[in-house]
Amino acid sequence: MAKKLLRTSPSSSNKFNSANMTDDFQLHLDSSDDDAPEEVTFEESKASALRSMKNALETSKREKDLLKEKRRKRQEMFQEQKKRRLLPAHILEEIDTAPSKKQKLPRDQAESNHEEAYCSWEEGREGSKEGYEKETKKGFKGNIRRLKGNYSVMRVADQSSTNSQQQTAMDFIQARLYGPGSQRTTNNEVLSLQNKRGPNKSAAMQFVNKKWGTEKKAKAEKLKKQWIQKRKVPSS
Amino acid sequence: MGEFKVHRVRFFDYMPTAIRAMAFNAHTERLALARMDGSVEIFNFTDHYFQEKVIPGKDSRSIESLCWVGGRLFSAGLNGEIAEYDLENLRPKYSLEAYGGPIWTIISNTQGTQLAIGCEDGTVKLFEVLEEHIQFERNLDRQKGRIISLSWHPSGTHIAAGMMDMIRVFDVPTGHAVQRLLVDRGFGGSKSRETVVWSVAFLSDHTVVSGDSAGKVQVWDGHTGTLVKTHLVTKWDVLALSVSKDESSVVAGTSEGTVIQFQFIAPTLHQQQGKEWVRTRTFKNHTHDVRALAEIETAIVSGGMDTHLVVRPLLEKFDEKSHASGLRKIHFPHRNLVSCAKKVGLLLFQFPGQLELWRLGDSDGHGKPGDRLPLERMPEKLLLLKRKGEDHICCSALSSCGGWLAYSTVSCVRIYRLQTDNNNISITKVSKLPKALHSAHQLCFSSDSSKMFAASSQSSVLVIALTQSECKYVHTLKPKSGSRQPIHLMTTSVDGKWLAAANSDCEIHVYNLQKLKLHCIVPVYGSCPSAMGIHPTTNNLTVVHADQQVNTIISQLYLLQDWSRKLQKQGLHNVWLDRDTPVTHVTFNSKNPNQVVLHDMHMFCIIDQSLPLPDQKTQFYNQMTLRSLSEQERPSHLHAFKICKTFQDLLCVSLLDDQSLVVVERPLLAITSQLPAPVRQKKFAT
Numbered sequence: 001m002a003k004k005l006l007r008t009s010p011s012s013s014n015k016f017n018s019a020n021m022t023d024d025f026q027l028h029l030d031s032s033d034d035d036a037p038e039e040v041t042f043e044e045s046k047a048s049a050l051r052s053m054k055n056a057l058e059t060s061k062r063e064k065d066l067l068k069e070k071r072r073k074r075q076e077m078f079q080e081q082k083k084r085r086l087l088p089a090h091i092l093e094e095i096d097t098a099p100s101k102k103q104k105l106p107r108d109q110a111e112s113n114h115e116e117a118y119c120s121w122e123e124g125r126e127g128s129k130e131g132y133e134k135e136t137k138k139g140f141k142g143n144i145r146r147l148k149g150n151y152s153v154m155r156v157a158d159q160s161s162t163n164s165q166q167q168t169a170m171d172f173i174q175a176r177l178y179g180p181g182s183q184r185t186t187n188n189e190v191l192s193l194q195n196k197r198g199p200n201k202s203a204a205m206q207f208v209n210k211k212w213g214t215e216k217k218a219k220a221e222k223l224k225k226q227w228i229q230k231r232k233v234p235s236s
Numbered sequence: 237m238g239e240f241k242v243h244r245v246r247f248f249d250y251m252p253t254a255i256r257a258m259a260f261n262a263h264t265e266r267l268a269l270a271r272m273d274g275s276v277e278i279f280n281f282t283d284h285y286f287q288e289k290v291i292p293g294k295d296s297r298s299i300e301s302l303c304w305v306g307g308r309l310f311s312a313g314l315n316g317e318i319a320e321y322d323l324e325n326l327r328p329k330y331s332l333e334a335y336g337g338p339i340w341t342i343i344s345n346t347q348g349t350q351l352a353i354g355c356e357d358g359t360v361k362l363f364e365v366l367e368e369h370i371q372f373e374r375n376l377d378r379q380k381g382r383i384i385s386l387s388w389h390p391s392g393t394h395i396a397a398g399m400m401d402m403i404r405v406f407d408v409p410t411g412h413a414v415q416r417l418l419v420d421r422g423f424g425g426s427k428s429r430e431t432v433v434w435s436v437a438f439l440s441d442h443t444v445v446s447g448d449s450a451g452k453v454q455v456w457d458g459h460t461g462t463l464v465k466t467h468l469v470t471k472w473d474v475l476a477l478s479v480s481k482d483e484s485s486v487v488a489g490t491s492e493g494t495v496i497q498f499q500f501i502a503p504t505l506h507q508q509q510g511k512e513w514v515r516t517r518t519f520k521n522h523t524h525d526v527r528a529l530a531e532i533e534t535a536i537v538s539g540g541m542d543t544h545l546v547v548r549p550l551l552e553k554f555d556e557k558s559h560a561s562g563l564r565k566i567h568f569p570h571r572n573l574v575s576c577a578k579k580v581g582l583l584l585f586q587f588p589g590q591l592e593l594w595r596l597g598d599s600d601g602h603g604k605p606g607d608r609l610p611l612e613r614m615p616e617k618l619l620l621l622k623r624k625g626e627d628h629i630c631c632s633a634l635s636s637c638g639g640w641l642a643y644s645t646v647s648c649v650r651i652y653r654l655q656t657d658n659n660n661i662s663i664t665k666v667s668k669l670p671k672a673l674h675s676a677h678q679l680c681f682s683s684d685s686s687k688m689f690a691a692s693s694q695s696s697v698l699v700i701a702l703t704q705s706e707c708k709y710v711h712t713l714k715p716k717s718g719s720r721q722p723i724h725l726m727t728t729s730v731d732g733k734w735l736a737a738a739n740s741d742c743e744i745h746v747y748n749l750q751k752l753k754l755h756c757i758v759p760v761y762g763s764c765p766s767a768m769g770i771h772p773t774t775n776n777l778t779v780v781h782a783d784q785q786v787n788t789i790i791s792q793l794y795l796l797q798d799w800s801r802k803l804q805k806q807g808l809h810n811v812w813l814d815r816d817t818p819v820t821h822v823t824f825n826s827k828n829p830n831q832v833v834l835h836d837m838h839m840f841c842i843i844d845q846s847l848p849l850p851d852q853k854t855q856f857y858n859q860m861t862l863r864s865l866s867e868q869e870r871p872s873h874l875h876a877f878k879i880c881k882t883f884q885d886l887l888c889v890s891l892l893d894d895q896s897l898v899v900v901e902r903p904l905l906a907i908t909s910q911l912p913a914p915v916r917q918k919k920f921a922t
Contacts, residue, residue: 029736061410165316165337165338165356166298166314166315166338169314169337169338169340169356170298171315172382174450176432176473177473177491177525178912178913181429181916182472183471183472183916184913184914184915184916185913185914185915185916186913187908187909187911187913187914188909188917190523190914191905191908193919193922196922197919197921197922209905211906211909212909
């Protein structure tokens with residue numbers, strides 16, 4: 001088998017070579033007439049060689065410059081992003097002093113996103129403290145300081161103290177009782193069914209009791225207003 | 237009786253926690269109940285199911301199972317620790333890390349010498365119960381799956397362990413697993429999920445009864461390891477099992493909220509032999525999962541995710557239908573969670589995690605009885621005070637002038653000074669507290685807000701003097717009887733001379749505050765006091781007990797007042813005695829010294845001591861009939877107990893200084909709306 005392969009390659013290459021040779025012959029036959037060969041002086045060829053070399057050098061230089069430029073721009077962008085993430089120093093100082101001054105007034109843990117903090121910083125730059133009562137990232141409670149580089153400081157006590165084993169056990173029980181396949185329904189449904197089948201038949205809970213289903217009702221109100229608006233605009 | 241303007245308060249978002257585990261101690265007749273937030277409650281079943289003690293929970297504590305050994309209470313939870321509770325100081329004595337991962341269950345043997353726990357890592361660990369603590373003894377053979385439930389054979393030689401898809405029977409002396417009982421999976425879609433054996437029961441004839449997540453209750457022969465009978469009880473899980481003491485009845489609790497009883501009887505009357513486990517009764521007293529179950533001698537006690545405790549007495553154990561054989565549901569705690577500042581109309585709501593201070597709304601209008609008056613000023617939340625640390629708040633108090641606020645957990649006491657300007661409120665913490673004041677079971681302010689009383693260990697009361705912004709320890713009032721039980725009720729007189737304190741031993745001590753010593757011990761009545769109050773002018777002490785008895789004691793002479801003697805002789809009306817919730821608050825009407833206002837969960841009552849007492853034949857709830865009678869006929873039909881049932885699910889009824897009533901309601905429907913999801917049951921025609 002191997003011999004066959006060897007044999008086939010030379011034959012194929014032979015074929016290829018013969019094809020080339022016939023082509024060359026053709027070209028030569030076309031161009032070669034009774035004309036004399038072209039005269040190219042030494043200076044010209046030298047100049048052209050030099051030119052081509054210069055071009056090559058220039059292109060390589062340009063490419064290098066382009067790359068440098070790109071890299072520089074990227075670096076600048078990163079620097080700017082980093083600057084954006086860090087709050088200005090005076091606001092960090094304010095955050096430090098604010099918890100110590102604070103008394104036991106109602107403190108709601110405002111867990112705001114970083115983007116939101118940034119926007120409010122832009123809007124209320126001069127001495128607006130309210131946005132930064134608790135500058136937190138979602139999922140963490142308490143103060144987090146960001147230092148330069150990739151370090152952040154947070155208190156261990158603020159983290160939840162359930163360890164992973166306890167969490168898996170709680171997840172197991174939650175999944176078995178309330179997870180998929182547990183066929184659960186809502187309290188609303190159960191009470192509505194009781195209303196429907198009871199001795200005094202009445203409507204579902206969200207219609208009987210004003211406090212139930214407030215989100216759905218609010219949404220329905222909003223949609224109704226939008227629809228009325230839509231109807232007004234084309235007609236007016 | 238008079239007309240009252242009523243502040244109907246429904247903005248107290250009290251939310252009870254679900255019941256997770258319970259254990260009944262047959263010797264002391266106490267039921268211990270564990271809730272999902274880590275709190276433990278002790279109910280006295282001899283005293284009308286009164287909630288005697290409450291041990292507050294903790295954020296990091298989780299309780300999965302409770303167990304009594306003699307008079308000691310042990311619990312185990314998913315944080316991997318076994319805790320023993322100090323029932324005299326209402327706190328955990330110590331907690332021991334078991335090093336087996338989360339613990340699912342804890343049981344003790346009948347001799348009371350050993351404890352066994354089932355852990356997440358598949359080991360059953362044995363602990364020796366010593367005098368003051370417990371000590372690890374050894375592990376039984378480690379298994380591959382988690383151990384969810386355990387049951388000890390009454391002889392102490394074998395333990396049955398319910399795991400995933402199987403039950404293992406261990407021989408305790410050697411520690412080896414001697415039997416393996418394989419539990420079938422459910423049919424249909426649940427074939428791919430493992431069956432969890434949620435609970436097992438080991439009977440003395442080596443029968444093992446198991447309840448699993450496929451909804452089956454199975455009876456096995458523990459000697460041969462074979463299945464004897466399967467009862468498919470529900471489509472959802474069977475979460476709890478309990479065996480009666482004589483082993484003739486087993487009850488199973490399911491996710492549907494039903495409790496099913498199986499009895500060991502002969503299926504046909506003629507055959508005497510061939511007794512088997514037959515499904516007999518089904519009780520549907522719950523709307524959500526039943527997770528805790530106990531079968532005591534005469535009743536079945538169940539509790540679950542719908543947060544109320546249900547005691548269902550078994551009718552065959554009673555000769556005649558009486559009050560004791562009726563169904564009891566315990567929804568609300570038997571203590572006051574609302575404090576009222578009578579002079580300024582402020583309310584303090586106690587939650588496990590925070591305190592809320594509200595100012596009542598105001599209305600100027602007048603109207604007929606039954607009208608709803610328009611609000612001119614809405615009630616507003618003045619303050620939300622969150623506790624620090626992990627321990628839950630166990631008691632709180634607000635002074636009647638509204639200037640002082642205090643709360644206590646098991647580890648600390650905090651006192652705050654409140655100042656209200658027109659619309660602003662400022663709160664300052666009192667920083668240096670006396671060293672003796674590190675935790676209190678009850679807190680109470682004197683009516684002129686100059687002193688605070690804290691009930692601490694061994695039924696003693698600490699007296700703290702309050703000045704403008706600091707507090708000083710004055711004295712400790714100690715009872716002579718040397719009782720070690722905690723105080724659960726305290727009340728002071730309006731003139732600041734007397735303090736009455738009641739503890740769980742049913743003792744009431746009256747202290748003279750001017751001389752700072754014990755004045756007298758009220759004659760002991762067999763039932764625990766559930767509410768107390770000192771009259772503003774006559775200084776008589778009115779006590780309502782858990783068995784609904786109302787006693788009025790003249791504190792100077794510590795004798796029963798004549799009225800009270802008459803009441804005891806005549807006996808209370810049957811309708812009054814049939815009520816199933818205890819009175820939790822007693823207050824007085826300053827304008828009418830004969831009137832006493834008290835309430836329980838379903839009604840509030842004004843007792844007028846100047847009117848005649850009702851005898852057994854008169855109609856008790858006679859307010860409606862009185863209204864229909866004419867002026868001349870009324871006086872002959874009046875009796876002392878005037879009951880109003882307009883307001884339901886009451887947490888507190890109090891009388892402000894301006895003669896308006898404050899009624900704090902918590903509709904049970906609002907609690908139901910926040911419970912976790914119930915199972916979906918397909919009913920016909922829906």
